[in-house]
Amino acid sequence: AAGPAQAEIFAGNASTGLVASGLGKQVAEAGGRGVVGKAAGEAAGDYAPLSAVYRSPGILFTDLPGFTRSVSRRDHALVAPESHSWQPQAGWQHSLVTHLVTPAFPMGAQFAMSLARMSPGGTFTGASTDAGLERLVLVIEGSVRLSCQEAEGHLLGPDQYAFSPAGHVFGLTAPAGALLLVFERRYRAPGAAEANGKAPAFFHSSILERETVVPAGEVYRLRRLLPLSPEHDFNIHVMDFAPGEYLHGKEAHYNQHGVLMLEGQGIMRFGDSWYPAHAGDAFWAAPFVPQWFGALGATRTRFIAFRDANRDPAMGGA
Numbered sequence: 333a334a335g336p337a338q339a340e341i342f343a344g345n346a347s348t349g350l351v352a353s354g355l356g357k358q359v360a361e362a363g364g365r366g367v368v369g370k371a372a373g374e375a376a377g378d379y380a381p382l383s384a385v386y387r388s389p390g391i392l393f394t395d396l397p398g399f400t401r402s403v404s405r406r407d408h409a410l411v412a413p414e415s416h417s418w419q420p421q422a423g424w425q426h427s428l429v430t431h432l433v434t435p436a437f438p439m440g441a442q443f444a445m446s447l448a449r450m451s452p453g454g455t456f457t458g459a460s461t462d463a464g465l466e467r468l469v470l471v472i473e474g475s476v477r478l479s480c481q482e483a484e485g486h487l488l489g490p491d492q493y494a495f496s497p498a499g500h501v502f503g504l505t506a507p508a509g510a511l512l513l514v515f516e517r518r519y520r521a522p523g524a525a526e527a528n529g530k531a532p533a534f535f536h537s538s539i540l541e542r543e544t545v546v547p548a549g550e551v552y553r554l555r556r557l558l559p560l561s562p563e564h565d566f567n568i569h570v571m572d573f574a575p576g577e578y579l580h581g582k583e584a585h586y587n588q589h590g591v592l593m594l595e596g597q598g599i600m601r602f603g604d605s606w607y608p609a610h611a612g613d614a615f616w617a618a619p620f621v622p623q624w625f626g627a628l629g630a631t632r633t634r635f636i637a638f639r640d641a642n643r644d645p646a647m648g649g650a
């Protein structure tokens with residue numbers, strides 16, 4: 333069936349897309365010579381996809397056998413949605429996790445970024461086996477109930493998140509199921525003088541509650557989900573672009589990135605590779621890989637990005 337996009341392409345032409353493409357003419361000529369036959373029991377051809385090839389949702393590269401946009405290079409990676417690998421993980425009950433970034437990347441990512449899908453009644457317990465890990469959990473869909481002494485029973489919905497510092501006893505339950513984005517990192521404490529002896533504290537908030545800033549020289553809107561204070565060794569950036577907006581910076585910095593596109597589409601550059609990207613795509617970027625993004629399309633583009641912070645890279649370590 334001709335959708336709006338197809339109607340637009342052939343606007344001003346009363347003919348069908350088939351005729352406009354030239355194929356209709358060939359079919360008509362062949363029919364005129366009487367050479368078009370149909371064997372008994374043979375199904376008639378359905379060539380609609382040919383005439384709908386432009387901007388049709390009916391043909392997607394992700395439907396092609398064996399085709400994926402996912403790549404894993406020395407200094408960056410793209411994990412497209414068709415490459416998700418959902419699996420159980422200790423600590424998550426009635427839940428499946430797909431890892432988007434882990435320390436196993438070739439240049440050794442210093443964090444993990446995962447999606448966790450909790451079935452109704454699913455639970456997570458986060459302190460007994462991984463006391464060195466700090467964790468930020470953002471609700472994408474559904475809701476989770478917090479289990480920790482600071483916010484026992486508090487319900488988090490979409491766009492709301494919780495930060496649990498290393499060693500914090502922290503759990504989740506998803507009464508009706510949930511999809512979560514999870515960032516984890518082995519906490520790297522600063523020197524005692526650098527952070528005035530302060531340690532990161534548990535808190536919960538929402539993307540909408542965070543202050544919106546426009547970084548110098550840029551046009552996109554930035555929200556930071558964690559405080560800037562020096563006891564934190566990473567931050568999570570939520571970046572919003574209107575259609576056509578792009579990064580003016582062409583960064584190549586020591587910080588690593590894990591990026592998940594939450595809305596919209598555009599072109600993401602890492603190194604010499606330029607990736608058409610849309611919501612659901614996840615990226616990892618090693619230190620000093622040149623990077624850039626431009627937003628395209630009709631609606632807002634939002635992505636969320638991990639960025640390690642506040643530690644002197646000359647000190648080495650993670």
Ligand code: MN
Nearest residue numbers: 583585589623
């Ligand atoms: Mn960057």
